[in-house]
Amino acid sequence: MNNSLFYSPLSKVLLSVMCWYGPHVYLNEFIRENLCGRIMEVGVYNGENAVRMVRAAVKGLPASEVEYHGFDFFSSYSTERIGRKLDETGCKYTLFEGNTMDTVPEAAGKLRAMDIIFIDGGKSFNEAWSDWEGSSRLMHQGTGVFVHNVDFSGVARMVTSIPRDRYDVKLFTPQFEGKVALIRIKSSN
Helix, strand or coil: CCCCHCCCCHHHHHHHHHHHCCCHHHHHHHHHHHCCCHHHHHHHCCHHHHHHHHHHCCCCCCCCCEEEEEEEECCCCCCCHHHHHHHHHEEEEEEEEEHHHHHHHHHHHCCCCCEEEEEEECCCCHHHHHHHHHCCCCEEEEEEEECCCCCHHHHHHHHHCCCCCCEEEEEEECCCCCEEEEEEECCCC
């Protein structure tokens, strides 16, 4: 087998770009450990992460009890294409097409609280803050909100702006990914 591509300068660049996206293993661990059945993702892209999260959920719950709610422009991958992937999991799902600054706040008034929310949408402060505000309305005491790409200045500013008197915010850097924030409602002990 010729491994020269793996060691070429181009492959190192491609590997570093691909690694920035990462497999988001921490999401699946959180889902399994907390028996998450209601999953929300802001920034669906190709739907692979959606399918992985749902598959993690159905390890502890029947597929019919798992709900997935995805928000994206769906410009690179259509809702039909993502829907076909989710159909294979057996979960219930809703895909919200459009600008998340519009769709997330609107849906937040209609959806039940989520068990896990993954925010990987726009990188400007205004986009990230809007995604956070809408998502925060869908939290219960056990919800984990994971924010990806905290290395981007707009996302970092959003995470810094979250009121620490109401929320616990922990930053971590998974292998092969940028900085991630985990946000949870502070316990009222």
